[in-house]
Amino acid sequence: MERINVAIIGGGIVGMAIAARLSETVSGIVVLERNKRIGREVSSHNSGVIHSGIHYPRNSLKARLCVLGNEMIYNICKENRIPCSRLGKLTVAKGEEEIKEIERLLKQGEENGVEGLSIMEGSDVRKMEPNVEVDSALYSPSSGIIEADDLLNFFNAKAVANGASVALGSNVLGLKRVGSGYEVSGMGGGTRFSFQADTVINSSGLYSDKIATMVGIDIDRQGYRLHYCKGDYFRVSGDPPVRRLVYPVPKGPGLGIHLTPDSTGSIKLGPNAYYVGDIDYVVRSKAEEFREDVMRYVPSMGSRHIHEDSSGIRPKLQGPGDPFRDFVIKEESDIGYHGFINLIGIESPGLTASPAIADYVSEIYSNLSR
Ligand SMILES: Cc1cc2nc3c(=O)[nH]c(=O)nc-3n(C[C@H](O)[C@H](O)[C@H](O)COP(=O)(O)OP(=O)(O)OC[C@H]3O[C@@H](n4cnc5c(N)ncnc54)[C@H](O)[C@@H]3O)c2cc1C
Secondary structure, eight states, X not given: OOEEEEEEEOOSHHHHHHHHHHTTTOOOEEEEESSSSTTOSGGGSSOOEEOOSXXXXXXXXXXXXXXXXXXXXXXXXXXXXXXXXXXXXXXXXXXXXXXXXXXXXXXXXXXXXXXXOEEEEHHHHHHHOTTXXXXXXXXXXXXXXXXXXXXXXXXXXXXXXXXXXXXXXXXXXXXXXXXXXXXXXXXXXXEEEEEEEEEEEEOOGGGHHHHHHHHTOOHHHHTOOOEEXXXXXXXXXXXXXXXXXXXXXXXTTSOOSEEEEOTTXXXXXXXXXXXXXXXXXXXXXXXXXXXXXXXXXXXXXXXXXXXXXXXXXXXXXXXXXXXXXXXXXXXXXXXXXXXXXXXXXXXXXXXXXXXXXXHHHHHHHHTOOO
16 A cells, blocks of 8 residues: 555645645655635634734634744735735724723733734824724734735645645545554545555645544544634725725624725624534625624714625634633644644634644644654
């Protein structure tokens, strides 16, 4: 049976970033992606925001890898002429309670190493964004936007140039511990495949708990069971009401319905956040709910036309009402799976963090005893 060094399950932004990074020093890497194209799941159903890192508790992987990834993405874009815009973001507050929350976010962001944060008065916010009417706002200048596909294609080209293979249309259906490695089997191009890999990297997004189960890991015992949390988007027709990213204070499992300019300047509203049992990308929310939410801080939204856009699904470890859960990025020797690296719960800020996640996984790989 053919034997390779590393099988990466999942050709999303994270799997491709890992392939690009690991292939700098390791040969015999294969990325297995069940769709016919890379990045067609969570990585192409998101806001495309380069987050600053204010939203996550100090020392969490989300905080550390977001702050590192933010800087890495701007550098990658500069060095490789990939378009992105450091637009800056306003997290807006109305009333005492929300002002206290942005002050907490300021402190948390500073502890996480986010640079340039400041709290602005409502009158100064209006000078920056005339359509935004609030009491105060937290300004984070390092937040920006990127087309996720551009970054994905960059990682893909780098991985392939370094000698990694990307097997599209290859659905992993079986994983078995054999000797010092793993037998990976599945279906690709209408035929069965089977090979051995010394190391398996599970980067399969919404399916990562299922892949962990496949190899024999008890996901309930490990706390790896995923909850799908959907977010719908709408789009504002006509002139853009804002030029920067404008977010409310987060409440619930998402970051709140925000305004995100894309690379054309057109404004997306959303995503909201609601838990679902199945994966589909049908928009189920109503435009009026979005309008009402956003009118609280952009009153002119009352007279704007809003139309349905798209949706995405977050692979969340945090179920309804649960406290914060961090990314799981872990080599599983301690539970009997040497050389099996799980990435589970890679929701936002996974796009921003992707190059830093790749460095982190590369370090785990280098420290594996062989
Ligand atoms: C609504 C929404 C908004 C978001 N906004 C932002 C944002 O603005 N900024 C930010 O930083 N992050 C954001 N994120 C998070 C970010 O999009 C994700 O963290 C990131 O895309 C995850 O990438 P991934 O590679 O882990 O997952 P995916 O892109 O889902 O890739 C996993 C891949 O594994 C493949 N796969 C699964 N099972 C198998 C199998 N058995 N065999 C072979 N292949 C398999 C899938 O087909 C898929 O392509 C958002 C997420 C959502 C849902």
